[in-house]
Amino acid sequence: MKKKGFLVGSILAILCAFVFGGAFTLKKKETAELKLKNAFEKKFYIGTALNAEQIMGNDAEAIKVVKAHFNAVVAENCMKSGMIQPREGEFRFALPDRFVEFGEKNGMHINGHTLIWHSQAPQWFFTDNKGHDVSREVLIQRMKNHIAAVVGRYKGRVHTWDVVNEAILDDGSWRKSKFYEIIGEDFIKLAFQFAQEADPEAELYYNDYSMANPGKRAGVVAMVEKLQKQGVRIDGIGMQGHIGLNHPSIEEFEKSIVAFSDLGVKVMITELDLTVLPSPGQNVGADVSANFEYQQKMNPYANGLPDSVSKAFNERYLQFFKLFLKHQDKITRVTLWGVNDGSSWRNGWPVRGRTDYPLLFDRKNKPKPVVKSIIQLAQQ
Template identity: 60%
Template sequence: MKHIILFGLMTFMIPNFNAQKSDLSLKKAFQDKFYIGTAMNLEQINRTDKKSVEIIKKEFSSIVAENCMKSMYLQPKEGQFFFKDADTFVEFGEKNKMFIIGHTLIWHSQAPDWFFVDKEGKNVSPEVLKQRMKNHITTIVSRYKGRVKGWDVVNEAILEDGSYRKSKFYEILGEEFIPLAFKYAQEADPNAELYYNDYNEWHLGKVKTVTQLVKDLKSKGIRIDGVGMQAHVGMDTPSIDEYEKAILEYAESGVKLNITELDISALPSPWGTSANIADKVAYDEKMNPYKNGLPKEVQTQWEKRYEDFFNLFLKHKESIRRVTLWGVSDNQSWKNDFPIKGRTDYPLLFDRQFKAKPVVGKLIKLAEESN
């Protein structure tokens, strides 16, 4: 938009510098760097949340389903698959030419109880669990072969100290369940990218075990293309240096990095509280300090934190395949009410009115200035 000012016979076109460029978007700014993505919930997948859908189409080049592709939703009863929501999700991604991610094939949480037990409620044999894993993975990956471009094959199997999580998968099959899952996925779609995904992935013990896992899979001829770093981070932890060291370690193991579930909480860390009821009430209040919005100084610090992380991602763009936000707007974030009911958080790039926060423009500028 321009204003026209006449001086005698001369006409001057004065640009309106307050007008926003309609073609500016995260998707366009990062198109030569890495995919920029978001998680989609059911309201977005089914197009009932129209404001979010418009943001997703304009701003993001990759999508992942927040819940509907987890095993408890896809196969709630053995042999009975429910594909309606997942089909709609994949169709949305295809229609909008997005890099589609499947999340997640094997995860101890949000898995149906039948997966691990027989008719008497006892643990199934290793042979039965292997067959159930193979059937689940093969059925799903084959259905979306060539359409879903990358799969979180195994999710959250390693603890921060580097030990294996004592899940039902581990209890019945031991460490073998991870290479088996990747083998089944690779057989079902040889061209899809295959990832291991986890949180707190900068902890030294976890970095050591995951990088060794990558090397072990490769030594067995089993393909793993990437490691997913969930990046649910706070204002202070982890440090940028800690995160960079983890990126370098994973890249050195010969895989691409995916920043898979990025959100930055502006709230104080909630871990640790007293059993005393009076203390707990006071503690809960202390852990929810910004009920009506972030103070300006906190907002500034929060924006700087996002800029620091994106500067890091751009620095290592050769090693990073994708950066995915875990949601679109603050009102939809899982960080609200977690882990204390009533908490109000502001971890995403769009506010509760679905408006882009100032940090969006800053991230676009960072991308445009990056070589």
Template identity: 50%
Template sequence: MKKFYLALCAVLAISACASNTPKTEEQTSLRDAYKDVFHIGTALSKSQIMGWDLAAQKVSNKEFSAITAENSMKWEEIHPTEGLFNFTVADKLVELAEQNDQFVIGHTLLWHQQTPNWVFEDKNGNPASKELLLSRLKNHIDTIVGRYKGRIQAWDVVNEALNEDGTMRQSKWYQILGEDYVAKAFEFAHAADPNAELYYNDYNLWMPKKRAGAVKLVQQLQQQGAKITAIGMQAHYSIPSLTTNPDLSEFEASIIAYKNLGIKVMLTEVDITVIRFPGAENQGADISLSYKLQAEFNPYSKGLPDEVSQEFTQLLVDMFKILAKHKESISRVTFWGVNDGQTWRNGWPIKGRTDYPLLFDRKNQAKPAVKALIELSPIFKNS
């Protein structure tokens, strides 16, 4: 009995010590740090949306207040065959967002890439008529936006309609429908859900010529009475030691130009490569580019040096400091993926590379940049 009493006392003593041991304070999440500033978002892959990659999904649930499907709502995925829609992943995305009180962006209703050939062809394989293509576009938008009316809060209506010099891209959409196809897409989206936010989204919008083209496009939409809520500046950038992409003075000039149109401004696809790009410096995000794997373009396959990580962090901090100066017009910052293992940059423009462009590493551990951005958040509230 005495032995039992002594053992019980020892257990109670250990329990008491444990209860008095101070707990390690959990770091504030990104979504909490920017809760009253703007949405901080991420793009989810199919495996993350469906819960097959629960570790990354948990990071998304905790750290981000907005989510976008990385690929699962693009035309080839959600509407692969005429009359056949696949809503499995999109439905799950919306359910996940509702469970975690997250803002949802539908990406994307109209794009020249990842759109099946049948969309642009008649039953004989010839180019579709203007009337046929317009009918298909309306049906696509009516069906998808209508299905998620009131549940998906915003849409990337048109993606990448501009060339680098600011002129209209000569896509099949343009060739068949003419320049007004952009306004038509916005018209259809607004009719399908009058309360949804509607965006134009593109890369390299920090560049002066493309900025001028985007300003012209938005002004035309406004003159035509189209509802456009915001412009999304895709931020597929590089660390400064590799390139001048972006020039931060031009980056800020673009934010000012777009907000002066009376619309909101967003960074929509933030990822910052740390690997040199073969070819031209201002690489943008043209997914048709492809090069063979070479060691000189894959220098960090074993890990990232601290000095490169610091440069990555500093660029994000510098960008966020600019955003703080224009905080009244910034509605969202979305990182294009949860972790480095997911990023499309591992396969573009060279397959097999090891890149590090996101906020969380391949083990879903936060990088120093996460802490830096959290510590920076008070300037948005005090400035």
């Protein structure tokens, strides 16, 4: 009897080990295979920007990452006015069409970027055939025609639009762009009105960088409040997340999330990347026109990151994702500005020829250790 009992006990022990051990292994495997978009399900969209090579399907490995980890996409460049309408009436929709089709085919949230922006706008927008500034009426009509054509083409297909990009300076004053100089402050009101007319169902956003700066925060809040009083519909504010290892402060970034949400609009983190490189100048923000001469000391990690910098990088990303999760009731989307380190604009801005490591996937499209940490954070 004693021997028989021992035998039965051994069999039960083996069965338990198989069942519970197998379940543990399965759970461990499921956790390891969990993707970003699944981890943030029911919290907010997790998105990425696509470049031309990715949209065309020429970067197959990057596309695998996009399909596996992201459920929202934005076109990095091909929908900007200078790219989509380089000459008046000459629209180049081939690449934007492919972008929208990719998003639809993969069931993704599609964001259009950007309708009105002083940078990467075609010169013809602002001048006549003699090179002189056009009248206020002419520029307004050109804005209307452009927005109607682009938004109208993708009506019901592009879910959200960055209608106006970067109209406020860091001190809260208006950027003296050609739109502002020729039309005045009304150019923003008109842009949102034209976009709403072209697609009443699409959500319409204002997007800007350095939004954690107190001056810019106050300026954007004042602008939006004024537009709201005029009856202009603004659905959300995009906070470009171009951050560094030491700036901006988490506290100031959080103040802006709360301040913008208090306006009764949605908040998006629209262009998230984390540079590990030294800044060559003060108050550069994310001004694409900034350009500094290459110096070797400004490119310290050409052959890889030291462990100390990798650790700081991981901790910094986790701090921000903790903040995003804390305010998931306000934030509807977090979008990385690129798929992998190799395709990031940070390698060429504001100094050309540098090697940066700003994204969640490395140059071989492998997830960095912080990806697993972010997924675990989202599951808590």
